[in-house]
Amino acid sequence: MTVRVQLEDFDTAHELDRMTAGQTQIGAVVTFTGLVRDFANPATVQRMTLEHYPGMTQRQLEAIVAEARQRWPLDDCLVVHRYGELVPGDRIVLVITASAHRQAAFEASAFLVDWLKTKAPFWKLEEDGGQRRWVEAKASDDEAASRWNR
Amino acid sequence: MKVLYFALLRERIGVPEETVSPPAEVRTVAELVTWLRGRSEQHDAALANPAMVRVAVNQDYAQPGDAVRPGDEIAFFPPVTGG
Numbered sequence: 001m002t003v004r005v006q007l008e009d010f011d012t013a014h015e016l017d018r019m020t021a022g023q024t025q026i027g028a029v030v031t032f033t034g035l036v037r038d039f040a041n042p043a044t045v046q047r048m049t050l051e052h053y054p055g056m057t058q059r060q061l062e063a064i065v066a067e068a069r070q071r072w073p074l075d076d077c078l079v080v081h082r083y084g085e086l087v088p089g090d091r092i093v094l095v096i097t098a099s100a101h102r103q104a105a106f107e108a109s110a111f112l113v114d115w116l117k118t119k120a121p122f123w124k125l126e127e128d129g130g131q132r133r134w135v136e137a138k139a140s141d142d143e144a145a146s147r148w149n150r
Numbered sequence: 151m152k153v154l155y156f157a158l159l160r161e162r163i164g165v166p167e168e169t170v171s172p173p174a175e176v177r178t179v180a181e182l183v184t185w186l187r188g189r190s191e192q193h194d195a196a197l198a199n200p201a202m203v204r205v206a207v208n209q210d211y212a213q214p215g216d217a218v219r220p221g222d223e224i225a226f227f228p229p230v231t232g233g
Contacts (some may be wrong), residue, residue: 018223034233050232053225070162081232093233109170113233121206122232123157134158137229 028102034093072104157225162196180214
């Protein structure tokens with residue numbers, strides 16, 4: 001189980017290979033990659049800065065990964081979340097879940113991503129030409145996360 | 151205690167963190183918010199809308215009635231937008 005919060009990009013294939021090498025009990029791996037998408041219309045020169053709360057981010061991510069392991073029979077799990085300056089097309093977050101069976105891998109992946117959206121202490125600042133704007137939290141993300149409260 | 155501000159709240163208040171010594175009767179998150187709002191117009195405006203402010207005590211999410219103590223690390227920030 002690994003959690004990393006980093007400035008650098010990540011290599012999905014490399015992380016996947018590292019997780020599954022020699023682990024023949026794993027029957028299913030689900031990878032989720034979140035990308036920065038165009039946020040202006042029409043698209044102009046843009047970038048995003050992702051701010052976080054260093055100590056709390058690592059701690060909260062480790063807690064939610066531990067909870068996912070309690071809920072589903074996972075063989076392994078990786079969460080990588082970037083911070084700093086990003087542009088549309090950049091990878092921003094990677095979640096990999098591995099299990100003997102696909103249902104556990106799928107469900108744990110959805111759980112982790114929903115949770116990341118609503119609880120992990122990250123904030124997006126979008127810049128579009130001279131305009132800068134903090135992205136507001138979405139009620140739809142809260143609704144998606146609430147389905148795991150049972 | 152150390153108080154940290156992130157994202158829009160940091161910009162509105164103008165500092166990323168400050169060390170404060172509230173009076174002994176400030177024992178909860180809600181009481182700390184009231185006391186901090188008295189520090190400046192910027193604090194007052196930034197912390198005015200509870201729906202737009204999340205709180206963590208020692209890096210765990212906290213509610214208005216939760217305790218705060220000298221030596222704690224208290225963070226204020228807007229609803230999160232990661233992922």
